[in-house]
Structure formats: structure tokens, C-alpha cells
Amino acid sequence: MELFNYFRSSASYRVRIGLALKGLRFDYKPVHLVRNEQTAEAFAAVSVARLVPLLKDEESLIHQSLAILEYLDETHPTPALLPADPLGRARVRALALDIACEIHPLNNLRVLRYLTQSMGVSEDDKDRWYRHWVESGLETVERQLAAQPSTFCHGEAPGLADCILVPQIFNAQRFECRTEHVPHVMRVFANLLFSCADGRGVGAAHAGWRGLAAGVLENTLAALCEATSTPPAEIHAWLGACIGPAAFEVGDEVRQAFGAAASGFFQPGVVAGKWWADLAGLARWRLQQSGVRHISGGGWCTHSEPSRFFSFRRDRVTGRHAAAVWRR
Ligand SMILES: N[C@@H](CCC(=O)N[C@@H](CS)C(=O)NCC(=O)O)C(=O)O
Structure with missing residues (x-):
């Protein structure tokens, strides 16, 4: 196929x-x-x-x-995307159509282009239009999921309605739509996300502050998303060991390289013009800015954990660290 x-x-x-x-x-x-x-x-x-x-x-x-x-x-009937009973099938199709017919067609590319390019609607108003139809459309789905709660949209296995729900929620998150008003939708989405993280691909990136500022993480993420057709919100990132925020003293050029929006990751050092930089915090923030939602790790400090890690800054003796990621 x-x-x-x-x-x-x-x-x-x-x-x-x-x-x-x-x-x-x-x-x-x-x-x-x-x-x-x-x-x-x-x-x-x-x-x-x-x-x-x-x-x-x-x-x-x-x-x-x-x-x-x-x-x-x-x-390919197994596993089934539709339930065996007619009422169940009707419910699943209705949920799927509530998104596929009532939300998605109002917001797809050619409609948005028509709004901005033919009707002169501003980018802000176009985004408002987008959010309006997503936020109000999801309420219909929410009422159905609240009336008959289950792990997935219908029952304990993912099916047709779930195939439609997941991309719609990724879109909602991409366009910063409200989702707090649809807790049942988001609960089902979280269950689905866990099931969909299927290990189609892995990526590994290594960077010091210069590489981090230059976009090593963003580039790795983009390559992984492209190669595996996975949106950033579905990627799981783990941050390995690095020098921690109480030990990483840097000059002002480092703070400047990350820009004003990152100033919260730098605390004034003992010496004027020096800063304590939170490298793992910066990496986490840059990933979040790129749409990654599942980030763990980042708690190991190579400088303050001598039994685990070498640190040239600490001992003036070099060594090797390794981290591995693989597909099963
Ligand atoms: N109802 C159709 C929608 C298809 C559709 O609108 N696809 C979009 C991408 S999500 C597309 O090809 N857009 C191109 C365009 O709008 O020019 C379906 O479910 O397949």
C-alpha cells in the first residue's frame, strides 16, 4: 500500500x-x-x-x-476500529464526524488561506477563527465522553474515533487553543498518547552551550519528526547528565547567546559579570518552545556527583561519558 x-x-x-x-x-x-x-x-x-x-x-x-x-x-478486520454492535458503531462514527465534519473542514489549509488571501482577514483574526471552531467543537465531543467515560473514546481499545481525536488535539495545541474546558477529551488523549509512542525512530544529540544556542536540539527534533512523521508533542525527550546550575559559571556572552527570553535561566554569579547558568533548564525550555511535551531527566550534575561522573572543570582530568538510545 x-x-x-x-x-x-x-x-x-x-x-x-x-x-x-x-x-x-x-x-x-x-x-x-x-x-x-x-x-x-x-x-x-x-x-x-x-x-x-x-x-x-x-x-x-x-x-x-x-x-x-x-x-x-x-x-484487515483485526484489531477492529469499529465496535461490533450497531449502537456502538453509530456512537463512534458520530464522535469521529463531530471532529472530521464539524471542526476540521472549517480550519484546513485552503479555508485559512481563503480567509487571509481572498478575504483580507488578518493573521490574528484567522487564529481567533481557528481557536473558536476547535474550542467550541470539542465541547460536543466532551459531552459525549463525559456521559460514557472509558479509557479511549469508546471502550478499552483505541478505534476509529481515537484516530480522529489525536490529530485534532495536536492541532489544538499547536494553535494554542484552550483545552481545560474539555477534561474528558484530554484524559482520553493522554491515554492515547501513551499508546501511540511506538518507537518508530530515535535520535540523539549532544551539545554544550554553543551548540544548544545554535539549535542542535531543534535540528535533531525536526529531523526526527520528519523521518518518523511524528509531531513534536508526541516525541519523548530525555536529558542526560550535564553540569548543574550551581556549578556552571559562565560569562555574559553565554547569557546573551540565548537572548532576553532566557534570562530566567541565569542567576548572578559571585563575581560581577559572571552568571550561574541552568544548562538542563535551557535545553528543556528550548524543547518546550519547539512543542515537545514529554521531557524527563536533566537532574544529574556531572560536577557535583564525583562517584558517577568525571568533570574536567572539577578535577582537571578528562574522562568519557556515554548515553545510549535504541529501538527494540
Ligand atoms: N475530509 C478530508 C479532508 C482532506 C483535507 O482537507 N486534507 C488537507 C490536509 S489535512 C489537505 O489536503 N489540504 C490541502 C489544501 O487545503 O489545499 C479527509 O478526511 O480526508
């Missing part, structure tokens, strides 16, 4: 989740929406809608994410 899709397209992401739940392999055919590849000749030749996702199964082409998901469910 081939899936024509774009990593940031939520309709594509629905199908990728469905394929992952069913353990189906597919060839990833990228269609870059921001570069308008959806309207370019190569894609238009196979796509009636000029939209992603588009699934090619042998010689057959299927568009519309919900139609694709139901097709996959019928051709």
Missing part, C-alpha cells in the same frame, strides 16, 4: 494511526502542502480531490480519511 500524505496533515495522520493500530506497513509518499504539491501535476494525475490523504492499494485509489479507515477495517 502507498499513502500519499503530509506529516502535518491531520487527515493524513488519522490514517497513519489506523495503519499503525492494525500493524500495516505502507510506503510513505510525501505531498508537501505548504509547497502546494497537492495541486501539482504529478499528484493531480492520481488524486481526484487534490487533497491528502490518498491511499493506493494495488491499482485502487481511495481518498477521504474516514473512507480509507473503514476500508482498512473491512479488509
Whole structure:
């Protein structure tokens, strides 16, 4: 199977989740929406809608994410995306459509472009429009999840509605929509996130303050997200050992390299013009700024834990540290 899709397209992401739940392999055919590849000749030749996702199964082409998901469910029934009973199926489809028909079409790329480019709506008003439909649309989903609470949208296994919910919440977070008013939605989302962190790829980055300021983490994150079609909010980051904030004395050039917004990570040193820098805090902050939500580690100080780590600054003797990340 081939899936024509774009990593940031939520309709594509629905199908990728469905394929992952069913353990189906597919060839990833990228269609870059921001570069308008959806309207370019190569894609238009196979796509009636000029939209992603588009699934090619042998010689057959299927568009519309919900139609694709139901097709996959019928051709690969286990695990099922829809419940066995008619009422359950109706509830799951209604939840899916409450997002796919009532929220998403109001906010997708061509609608937003029409607002700004054809109707002269400002960027701020466009964002307000976006947030309005997401925040109000999610209330409908919230009422249903509150009335019949379960681990996932419907019952104890993820299904069709969950495939639709996850990308919508990532979009909500990306556009800084309110989500406190939909606690059941966010509870289900958290359960799903945990299940979707499937180890499709790993990345490792090493940097001192210069590399950190120059964007080593952001570049690694971007490469990992692109390679695995994973949004930053779904990435789990762990910070290894580094010199801690009570030991890392730096000059003003370090504080300046991170800019005024990072001034909270620098405390005045004993000597004028020197600062105590919180390197792990800066790394955590830079990852958060890039949309990473799951960050752990960062508590080990190489300088103050001699039984564990060497520290050239402490002992004037060099050594080696290693950290490993792998896929199982
Ligand atoms: N209802 C369609 C929506 C498809 C859709 O709007 N896809 C977006 C990406 S999420 C797209 O291709 N947008 C390109 C554009 O708006 O020009 C589905 O569920 O597949």
C-alpha cells in the first residue's frame, strides 16, 4: 500500500494511526502542502480531490480519511476500529464526524488561506477563527465522553474515533487553543498518547552551550519528526547528565547567546559579570518552545556527583561519558 500524505496533515495522520493500530506497513509518499504539491501535476494525475490523504492499494485509489479507515477495517478486520454492535458503531462514527465534519473542514489549509488571501482577514483574526471552531467543537465531543467515560473514546481499545481525536488535539495545541474546558477529551488523549509512542525512530544529540544556542536540539527534533512523521508533542525527550546550575559559571556572552527570553535561566554569579547558568533548564525550555511535551531527566550534575561522573572543570582530568538510545 502507498499513502500519499503530509506529516502535518491531520487527515493524513488519522490514517497513519489506523495503519499503525492494525500493524500495516505502507510506503510513505510525501505531498508537501505548504509547497502546494497537492495541486501539482504529478499528484493531480492520481488524486481526484487534490487533497491528502490518498491511499493506493494495488491499482485502487481511495481518498477521504474516514473512507480509507473503514476500508482498512473491512479488509484487515483485526484489531477492529469499529465496535461490533450497531449502537456502538453509530456512537463512534458520530464522535469521529463531530471532529472530521464539524471542526476540521472549517480550519484546513485552503479555508485559512481563503480567509487571509481572498478575504483580507488578518493573521490574528484567522487564529481567533481557528481557536473558536476547535474550542467550541470539542465541547460536543466532551459531552459525549463525559456521559460514557472509558479509557479511549469508546471502550478499552483505541478505534476509529481515537484516530480522529489525536490529530485534532495536536492541532489544538499547536494553535494554542484552550483545552481545560474539555477534561474528558484530554484524559482520553493522554491515554492515547501513551499508546501511540511506538518507537518508530530515535535520535540523539549532544551539545554544550554553543551548540544548544545554535539549535542542535531543534535540528535533531525536526529531523526526527520528519523521518518518523511524528509531531513534536508526541516525541519523548530525555536529558542526560550535564553540569548543574550551581556549578556552571559562565560569562555574559553565554547569557546573551540565548537572548532576553532566557534570562530566567541565569542567576548572578559571585563575581560581577559572571552568571550561574541552568544548562538542563535551557535545553528543556528550548524543547518546550519547539512543542515537545514529554521531557524527563536533566537532574544529574556531572560536577557535583564525583562517584558517577568525571568533570574536567572539577578535577582537571578528562574522562568519557556515554548515553545510549535504541529501538527494540
Ligand atoms: N475530509 C478530508 C479532508 C482532506 C483535507 O482537507 N486534507 C488537507 C490536509 S489535512 C489537505 O489536503 N489540504 C490541502 C489544501 O487545503 O489545499 C479527509 O478526511 O480526508
